[in-house]
Amino acid sequence: MENNKKNSTPPFDEDNYTHNIEKNNERSLDRRGFMKTLVGAAGLFAVSTLPWGALAAKELMGLGERNEAIKKITDVQSLKVGEAIEFAYPKEHDSALLIRLGEGKYKAYQNACTHLKCPVFWDGNDQQLVCPCHHGFFDVATGAPTAGPPRRPLPEITIDVEGSEIFATGVKRYET
Structure with missing residues (x-):
């Protein structure tokens, strides 16, 4: 026990x-x-x-x-009305597009669609910027999207014409 x-x-x-x-x-x-x-x-x-x-x-x-460097894009006489030229701004690998809309009237935008960063092309016949990846279209006067999936405008590059030369002077910020 x-x-x-x-x-x-x-x-x-x-x-x-x-x-x-x-x-x-x-x-x-x-x-x-x-x-x-x-x-x-x-x-x-x-x-x-x-x-x-x-x-x-x-x-x-x-x-x-933001202080981007001033960069010469091209000469006035080398860009005809209705044509566009591609250039790099603000950095070496940032593609941009300059369009001559009329006498003394120019617009420049960063060349990357605000949807998925595909390159944007100038369509001189329809007078609009086109992103072929997803059929996005942008108004050349404002950079605002007019059709397709993009919802934000293209970032605009400020330009300055001095004599016969066209310069990129900065990138405008998005407006809220």
Whole structure:
């Protein structure tokens, strides 16, 4: 009978069934500690993204100053009325399009559709800018989309005509 009594009693003086939770560091991170770690990591991530968010907001709100270099595009006599010429602006790999609409009347836009960045072409017969990828069309006077999936206008490049030379002077910001 004494053997049965020894086997039925716990070898320690506790009646708590979770006595081994702290045994050998089996559970060094409990639920509360895990949640504190999770909230701390989320807070650290949120704080670390603030500088990038501030830069993006500054850019989108137009508060930052953009200074693109002035670049010669072409000479007036080399571009006939109704024709277009492709050039790189503001950087070497940024394609742009200059269209001569009339005497002393020029328009220039970045040459990437605002839908999926496909190249935009000048259709002199229909007097419109065309994106052949998804049949997007843009008004040459404003750069605004007139048909197709694009929803935003083409970014306009400001130009300046000095004597017989045409210069790109900057990129206009989107208006909200």
